[in-house]
Amino acid sequence: MPGIIVDIAIGAAVVIIFLFFIGIRIVRPTHRGLVERLGKYKRFAHYGFNWIIPGIDRMFQINVTEVMVDAQPQEIITNDNLNARVDAQVYFKVKSDEENVKSSQYNVNNYQWQIVNLARTTLRNIIGTLTLKSANSERGKINSELQRTLREETGSWGIEIVRTELKEIDPPKDVQETMNKVVKAENEKIAAVDFATATETMADGARRAEIKKAEGIRQAKILAAEGEAQAIKLVNEAAEQYFVGNAQLLRRLETVEKAMANNAKIIVPGDAQLINIIGDLAGVLPLPKKD
Numbered sequence: 001m002p003g004i005i006v007d008i009a010i011g012a013a014v015v016i017i018f019l020f021f022i023g024i025r026i027v028r029p030t031h032r033g034l035v036e037r038l039g040k041y042k043r044f045a046h047y048g049f050n051w052i053i054p055g056i057d058r059m060f061q062i063n064v065t066e067v068m069v070d071a072q073p074q075e076i077i078t079n080d081n082l083n084a085r086v087d088a089q090v091y092f093k094v095k096s097d098e099e100n101v102k103s104s105q106y107n108v109n110n111y112q113w114q115i116v117n118l119a120r121t122t123l124r125n126i127i128g129t130l131t132l133k134s135a136n137s138e139r140g141k142i143n144s145e146l147q148r149t150l151r152e153e154t155g156s157w158g159i160e161i162v163r164t165e166l167k168e169i170d171p172p173k174d175v176q177e178t179m180n181k182v183v184k185a186e187n188e189k190i191a192a193v194d195f196a197t198a199t200e201t202m203a204d205g206a207r208r209a210e211i212k213k214a215e216g217i218r219q220a221k222i223l224a225a226e227g228e229a230q231a232i233k234l235v236n237e238a239a240e241q242y243f244v245g246n247a248q249l250l251r252r253l254e255t256v257e258k259a260m261a262n263n264a265k266i267i268v269p270g271d272a273q274l275i276n277i278i279g280d281l282a283g284v285l286p287l288p289k290k291d
Helices: 002-022 098-106 111-127 132-137 139-153 173-261 272-282
Strands: 024-027 031-037 040-045 048-051 057-063 067-070 074-077 083-094 159-170
Touching: 002 024, 024 031, 024 057, 031 098, 040 098, 057 098, 067 111, 074 111, 083 098, 083 111, 083 139, 111 139, 111 159, 132 139, 132 159, 139 159
Parallel strands: none
Antiparallel strands: 024 048, 031 040, 031 057, 067 083, 074 083, 083 159
């Protein structure tokens, strides 16, 4: 009898140990757990060691890190009746507190799939009101509108829409080729205008250089002419000062020469300068004056 009791005790201990080990649940830091007992929410499981009653409790682990889902490419008719191929990405995460983790499981069925379809529908509504050109130029506005709509629609799902990214808005192939030709023509036009502007600038610079060169030559000639005029003026002033007296003296000599040639008797004034000149002409010295 005592042996049977011991065997039962050992068997019970083995079962308890077995149940203990199979009831262990380790929750990673990137997850949170929801424990249900017989189909009813029982408690919230934080990361780390957790234990549940095997066969009675169930734990559901929910990832609370940021997740990216692709809204998948789709054809959207723009306001100018063009089929644009649109693709976008949505970044979101489940909020890590108990209430929001519960909401992500009990308020919505498969929130990732729901977000993808909601994003696709929202993109059709937004881009359908825009032309292809405005849709490409207003990507930031489209992203903001998409993110705002998703936040409003998923407010009770316990998730946070971190950001949205519009990956591509591709027009039809023929439209893309036409747009490429337009862009190429516009670039060539800009290049031609830049070349013409540069050429005009060079020509204007050369013209200005020639004008400055001509102005320098003209200024040099003016300065030379002014120098010549100044020199002539100085010569004239010298002639006025010195040549007038010499001309009168030469006139007197001419008169004396004519008189002596005819043996005329003349009275010569006692001008020392004239006597000296006559003496030089005759080869004699002037007589000294008597007191």
